[in-house]
Amino acid sequence: MKESKTMEATGIKKKQLLRAEGRAAYICLIPSIIGLIFLTYGPLLAVLILSFFDWKGVGTPNWVGFANYVRLFTKDPYFKDSIKVTVYFSLLSVFGSIIYSFIIALLLNRNIPARGFFRAVFYLPYVLPAMAVYLGWSWLYESNFGFFNYLLSLMGIQKIKFLGSKQWVVPSLALIAVWLSGNLIVIFLAGLQDVPRVYHEAAEIDGANSWQRFWHVTFPCMTPIIFYNLLMSLITNMQVITPALALTQGGPGNSSRFISYIMYTYAFKDMKFSYACAVSFIFFLIIGAFTAVLFTTSGKWVFYQGGDN
Amino acid sequence: MQKEKSYKSRKAMERRLDILSLILVILMSIAVMLPIWWIFRSSLMTNAQLFQWPPKFFPPDWLWSNYKETLKYFPFLTYFKNTMTIIIPAVVGGTVTATLGGYAFARLRFKGKRFLFSLCVGSMLLPNMVTLIPLYIMWTKGFHLANTYWPLILPYFCGGGAFNIFLIRQFIMTIPKELDEAATIDGAGYFRILFSIVMPAIKSAMIVVALLLFIQIWNDLLQQIIYINTGDKFTIAIGLSQFKGSLKQEWAYIMCSTCMSFVPGIVFYLIGQKYFVEGIVLTGMKN
Numbered sequence: 001m002k003e004s005k006t007m008e009a010t011g012i013k014k015k016q017l018l019r020a021e022g023r024a025a026y027i028c029l030i031p032s033i034i035g036l037i038f039l040t041y042g043p044l045l046a047v048l049i050l051s052f053f054d055w056k057g058v059g060t061p062n063w064v065g066f067a068n069y070v071r072l073f074t075k076d077p078y079f080k081d082s083i084k085v086t087v088y089f090s091l092l093s094v095f096g097s098i099i100y101s102f103i104i105a106l107l108l109n110r111n112i113p114a115r116g117f118f119r120a121v122f123y124l125p126y127v128l129p130a131m132a133v134y135l136g137w138s139w140l141y142e143s144n145f146g147f148f149n150y151l152l153s154l155m156g157i158q159k160i161k162f163l164g165s166k167q168w169v170v171p172s173l174a175l176i177a178v179w180l181s182g183n184l185i186v187i188f189l190a191g192l193q194d195v196p197r198v199y200h201e202a203a204e205i206d207g208a209n210s211w212q213r214f215w216h217v218t219f220p221c222m223t224p225i226i227f228y229n230l231l232m233s234l235i236t237n238m239q240v241i242t243p244a245l246a247l248t249q250g251g252p253g254n255s256s257r258f259i260s261y262i263m264y265t266y267a268f269k270d271m272k273f274s275y276a277c278a279v280s281f282i283f284f285l286i287i288g289a290f291t292a293v294l295f296t297t298s299g300k301w302v303f304y305q306g307g308d309n
Numbered sequence: 310m311q312k313e314k315s316y317k318s319r320k321a322m323e324r325r326l327d328i329l330s331l332i333l334v335i336l337m338s339i340a341v342m343l344p345i346w347w348i349f350r351s352s353l354m355t356n357a358q359l360f361q362w363p364p365k366f367f368p369p370d371w372l373w374s375n376y377k378e379t380l381k382y383f384p385f386l387t388y389f390k391n392t393m394t395i396i397i398p399a400v401v402g403g404t405v406t407a408t409l410g411g412y413a414f415a416r417l418r419f420k421g422k423r424f425l426f427s428l429c430v431g432s433m434l435l436p437n438m439v440t441l442i443p444l445y446i447m448w449t450k451g452f453h454l455a456n457t458y459w460p461l462i463l464p465y466f467c468g469g470g471a472f473n474i475f476l477i478r479q480f481i482m483t484i485p486k487e488l489d490e491a492a493t494i495d496g497a498g499y500f501r502i503l504f505s506i507v508m509p510a511i512k513s514a515m516i517v518v519a520l521l522l523f524i525q526i527w528n529d530l531l532q533q534i535i536y537i538n539t540g541d542k543f544t545i546a547i548g549l550s551q552f553k554g555s556l557k558q559e560w561a562y563i564m565c566s567t568c569m570s571f572v573p574g575i576v577f578y579l580i581g582q583k584y585f586v587e588g589i590v591l592t593g594m595k596n
Contacts, residue, residue: 024499025417031406035467043440130528132570136348
């Protein structure tokens, strides 16, 4: 009898404690919950709803159904090109950045002196303000006296209008994106230091050479991090807009008119807010599709230690 | 004997690979630094010298006076002050609210945790660009905050971004739970534990978050352009884009303005670097 009473008491005590814990958690999460509702999922819903209206920033919105979407896919002069250009830019910069930073991370992970110094050097471009970086590079890309044309002339190659030609503008901007990807190096390096030494030692005892150890030990262990970097780098690069705002204004022609840039001009230059929302929503679906492809194929090549994650 | 020999030759091979790596790293870091050097050397030359062929690798007479000239047209200090007016509160707000959120997800039990956490992680995949227009409408038409810094600051007080919450959570999960359990037995409340046990232990993760937020705001030309429209409120990013537009071909001055804008980022990075690398390494970025 007495025993059951104390048990009951501790049960109540436990419940009270849990309730206090829950209360503390909700207090901690108030800012994040406000953010999730009003800055993330609410606006996402708002984009979808607004895209079915005709609204230019003033007056009452008119319901127009799918008209904005129909116009986007049939009459819009920029939309299709902008998708192509954005995907092209993203593929170049994502693969460029991943390959560049993985190689640098592998080199830095070897037994070399002044590693911290070199890591800082490669990371440095990432902490520079993007606007200043693009301004600086636009001078390097100058078509007659720029640094890159000087390099080309030293190699005996003809000068190139890097930012002024349809063919070169996207690769030139992608090169800047690769240069800026020092943050990926730091993440890769952290991952490389996590590769269990035991695996390497075991492979060494079995007589594996450096290349075999890289291909059968390091690389598989790194696939989750490569996946993470691919995903984040893809989402960042698909949203590219600063170079178009800062340097090219979408040109020459439509060759650097990225999706974000047409969305920006429709909304903030032409004040066609609802039409720009239709662009945003399609943009959301495109990024979603790329993300989904990445996730579904990841099962085939991403290797998780311990199996379930 | 045979084994000994192969072991030795493998060691020698490793040594050779290390040396090769060092050479490659040196070459690559020179390549990475060259653009910055070229921008810097261009800021110290006259326009006539810039348009000479072949270009000179070193500035002929190091014209530091270019910077003084540039400052006449490019009020860097005002822009810097304006940028800091946004960055300081935003970084503090973002770091504190991300820490609170990360703590709740890492340590506390509550109803709806899984659901909230997946909403949080899901928002990492949602591009900011998509929600730009409704947010603009909300801040300018709903709250009438156009041409103020509030739309650029307040969002950071709402969790500081899912990625940062996640980073703090991962970090807190690496510190032993026994520490705060012991404190609970001693009668400390959850917030006492957070402030006196958890926060000191995750100092470097908080610095990483602060630096990431700093860089994010630093780079965000788009939002600054859409919310700020008078010259006295311009940030460094807007100021630079306007300056380029007004000068067109005065490359030496443009490069001066570029170099000036490089400085604060470099300084903050050098101050935080030690914590920064440590923070990323310890977080592990697994899962």
